[in-house]
Amino acid sequence: MNFRLATGMGILGLLLSCGTALAGTLEGPLQIVVSKDLQELKVYDGGVVVATSRVSTGKAGHSTPTGIFSILEKKRTHFSNLYDSAPMPFMQRLTWSGIALHASNSVPAYPASHGCVRLPNDFAKTLFSLTRRGGHVLISDRAVEPRRIVHEALFRPATVLPETQLLSDADLRPGLLDDGTKSVEVAMTEPVAAVPEPAVQKSEQDPIRILVTRRGEREALIDLQRLLTELGYDAGAPDGLLGRQTIAAIKAFQAAEGLAEDGRVTPELSAAVYARAGKGAPPNGRMLVRQKFKPVLEAPVTIRDAETALGTHFLLARDVDSEKGTADWYGVTMENHLPQSTMTRLGITQAADAGAPDALAKTLSRIDIPADMRIRISAMLSEGASLSISDTGLGAETGNGTDFITLTRKAPLKADAAPVRKKNRKKASSVTAVR
Known part of the structure; x- marks a missing residue:
């Protein structure tokens, strides 16, 4: 309850600072959604938008990845070790390979960063105070919204x-x-x-x-190795690698079952092993x-x-x-x-x-x-x-x-689709890849 009350009061301050109207009772945990097509970030409390902000994502050649992320690390003061120690205050890391949310003095309404998501300083500061490690951030090419x-x-x-x-x-x-x-x-x-x-x-x-x-193939092979060994055909360590001992075990099983002794892992082989072990379908x-x-x-x-x-x-x-x-x-x-x-x-x-x-x-x-x-x-x-x-x-x-x-992954461009060029765009001054 204390967390929810504190979160609600924090969002109230965020809403007042960014001019977004307060809608209903606000409680955590929050969910952050970044839309690259709109260059916009929205904060959701359940299915309700409680705050919005403009952002600047990665430019051509440094595209911000899309997908489902979590906040892995938070640092009020952070400096890039890739780009001349560029300041990245209120950094919230999304990947260990270098993508984060952070404050910036340059947040144009178009992609301009080196992969990170730039936020206006005031918004980034308040958002930083509301989130926890593990909080979810979705980044999408097109706007999406959570629904019950x-x-x-x-x-x-x-x-x-x-x-x-x-x-x-x-x-x-x-x-x-x-x-x-x-x-x-x-x-x-x-x-x-x-x-x-x-x-x-x-x-x-x-x-x-x-x-x-x-x-995956490796997980399936690990289970197959375990079952073969349980059936008396020593497949070696269940490591998901098709080595000589595993191949020998498969051939021995195939011989005993009247199957072609090729040592190959196929859906038919897996079905036969599971059936013999009484495990049903793989x-x-x-x-x-x-x-x-x-x-x-x-x-x-x-x-x-x-x-x-x-x-x-x-x-x-x-x-x-x-x-x-x-x-x-x-x-x-x-x-x-x-x-x-x-x-x-x-x-x-x-x-x-x-x-x-x-x-x-x-x-x-x-x-x-x-x-x-x-x-x-x-x-x-x-x-x-x-x-x-x-x-x-x-x-x-x-x-x-x-x-x-x-x-x-985004759908690939069709061969006849010409890229849209931005004209008279001022080059952003700050860099935003984080390590």
């Missing part, structure tokens, strides 16, 4: 029943081995046969970050959870109609009431044009339609999360929890000390 989403697939706060093993009591084992993307996986000793409706209790904890995405999706910028949980999920892209979506939980077991979710669908090579690799034949009014609801309806895992997530749910959905998994910007960062 009601869907049965969305999580609501709950506690684990006594019969169900608590997340804190579960054995955790290392999952992925990628640099900067280590995660842990819950290893339950026994499957949950039936999941009754959980009771609810009041919960105060740091908000979790959830990512639902497609299962999962084609995964859900990862982070808290305090650290991985805490990973679980398989099933994506139905997998040939159609999920699209890129972001949802934020507001007004989480643990006593009533309710939460309001506000969602945004972002444009993200996948290259044909990526679609082919992921088995996608139908691109997502970000402009469809029911795009987010349709995507939520295609994701099946195991009931026992849903309860564990619900037990961790608190104010400001977020859910990202993306086809492309963990990008290069997601690593140590980050939440899930999802980068989006």
